[in-house]
Amino acid sequence: MTPETARPFTDVHAPVAEALAAGKPVVALESTIITHGMPYPNNAAMAKNVEKIIRDGGAVPATIAVMDGRLKIGLSDEEREALAKTSGAMKLSRADLGFAVAEKRTGGTTVAATMIAAAIAGIKVFATGGIGGVHKGAEKSFDISADLDELARTPVIVVSAGAKAILDIEKTLEVLETRGVPVVAYGSDVMPAFWSRTSPYKAPLRLDDAAAIAGFFQTRAALGLGGGMLVANPVREKDEIPASVMAGYIAAAQEACEKERISGKEVTPFLLGKLLEITDGTSLKTNIALVENNARLAAKIAAALARD
Ligand code: PSU
Ligand code: MN
Numbered sequence: 001m002t003p004e005t006a007r008p009f010t011d012v013h014a015p016v017a018e019a020l021a022a023g024k025p026v027v028a029l030e031s032t033i034i035t036h037g038m039p040y041p042n043n044a045a046m047a048k049n050v051e052k053i054i055r056d057g058g059a060v061p062a063t064i065a066v067m068d069g070r071l072k073i074g075l076s077d078e079e080r081e082a083l084a085k086t087s088g089a090m091k092l093s094r095a096d097l098g099f100a101v102a103e104k105r106t107g108g109t110t111v112a113a114t115m116i117a118a119a120i121a122g123i124k125v126f127a128t129g130g131i132g133g134v135h136k137g138a139e140k141s142f143d144i145s146a147d148l149d150e151l152a153r154t155p156v157i158v159v160s161a162g163a164k165a166i167l168d169i170e171k172t173l174e175v176l177e178t179r180g181v182p183v184v185a186y187g188s189d190v191m192p193a194f195w196s197r198t199s200p201y202k203a204p205l206r207l208d209d210a211a212a213i214a215g216f217f218q219t220r221a222a223l224g225l226g227g228g229m230l231v232a233n234p235v236r237e238k239d240e241i242p243a244s245v246m247a248g249y250i251a252a253a254q255e256a257c258e259k260e261r262i263s264g265k266e267v268t269p270f271l272l273g274k275l276l277e278i279t280d281g282t283s284l285k286t287n288i289a290l291v292e293n294n295a296r297l298a299a300k301i302a303a304a305l306a307r308d
Contacts, residue, residue, distance in 0.1 A: 006071065006120045009101050013074025016062040020122050025059035025302035027295065028073075028118035028126040028156070034065075034080075035089040035108030036269040037129065038284060039276070044084035046288045048077070050127070050295045057299025059125075064117045066092060069104030073121045083108070091265050093146045111158060112150035115228060124217070124305055125157045127298035129291045130164040130194045131230065133172030135267060136254065143267060144175065151228045152179035157217050159298040161290040162192040162199070162232040165243070166250055166271045169199050177204065182220070182229040184213060186297060192234035195286045196243035203232065210300035217301075218308065233297050239289035241282060249278050 012020075019026050029050060034043045051061040062074040065083055072079065083089070083106070090107030092100050097113045099105070109117060111131045118126050132145025151158065162185075163172045169191060176183055185191060185203030193199035207213050213231060220229070234240075253274035262270045275283045 003120050003122070009069070010071045010073060010120070012121060013062065013072070013076065015060050016074035016121070019060040023306060025299065025306040026062055026123045026125070027054045027059045027298045027302050028114055028123045029054075029061055029063040029295075030109055030111055030114040030126070030128045031063055031065035031083060032091050032108035032110045033129055033291065034084050035086065036091050037272055038287065040084055042284060042288065044081055046291060047080050047084060050291055051080075053292055053295040054127070054299045057296055057303070059299040059302045062118070062121070062123055064109050064114045066090075066097070066100040066105065066107045066109065068106055069101050071101055071117055073117060073123075091269070093265075094150060095146065111147040112145070115150045115154045115156045115158065118156050119154045123156070125159065125298050125302040127159045127291070127294040129161060129287055129294070131158060131160050132268060133163040133167040133169070134175055136166070136168045138168060138171060141263070143264075148172070148175050148179060148181070151176065151181040151230055153226070154228050155221065155226065156228045157213065157231060157301060158228060159231045159233055159294045159301065161194045161235050161294060163194065164268075165193040165195060165199070165246055166253065166268070166275075169193060169201055173201060173204065176230065180225070180227060182216070184216070184229060184231050186213070186231055186233040188232075188234050192232050193243055193246070194290065195235065195241040195246050195283060197234040197237065197240050198243055210297060211304040213301050214304035214308070217305070231297070231301070233294050235286060235290040236293055239286050239293075241279070241286050249275055249283070252278055
């Protein structure tokens, strides 16, 4: 897909098109988190608020999704609200993005699909909650998210709160290293674990300000290294669920997942839903807070990129 061949299938929302044409900062946002990651109406409120945070940070938000077969780069308020209410939306990654466009379906884009769309639109920074990664037990299930391959090939900075603690963080880091994806923890020596600020794993790289992250990205591009990079931004202390507390919840959710024989792309939504139940909504509060935190940092990185 190139910008030219994708154009007939793509709708770029006017404020996004204007910002891109003027070289102003733009931040992409994914939509699987809206369609599959959170229940309505929390998903709608989160999606709206995250866009506001990006605007307050001086950048233009571009929520990406497929609606009735149109690849949307930026949604109107009405479209975003409609997507949040859609039941039966597809979960779209690299493998099925083209299917949804060809068959005129509606779906939320994962980190992988959002990166693809951002790259064709010329957007370099993308904020999400957590990326997909290597699932626990992957040596049996082979369940490794397409997000990791996409990070290796598509030149977008993905700002996340690390890999979800429902994943095998150690194996996820190994795969990212093998694929040549830089993982930069923001202001931390250890990898954050989504709901928690810390994990037992050392961060491969550390940078302490947005301008340095932008500079690193530009240097990689100049060296012709290709591909994207992952920024791991720890959730704020006041919003975190400590790793020791989270571990018990995750084990319980995992057990339910195995018992109910959930597999494939249902695994992540199932585990998130189960955790929501088990934690009585606390995990959702933290999830929303960390997405907002990532949006703030992504706006700063986009602003730094736009300055150069
Ligand atoms: N983080 C969340 N909720 C989500 C996801 C991440 O808090 O719904 C989504 C992202 O879109 C990510 C996807 O790209 O889960 C990974 O799914 P899979 O493991 O099937 O590749
Ligand atoms: Mn998977």
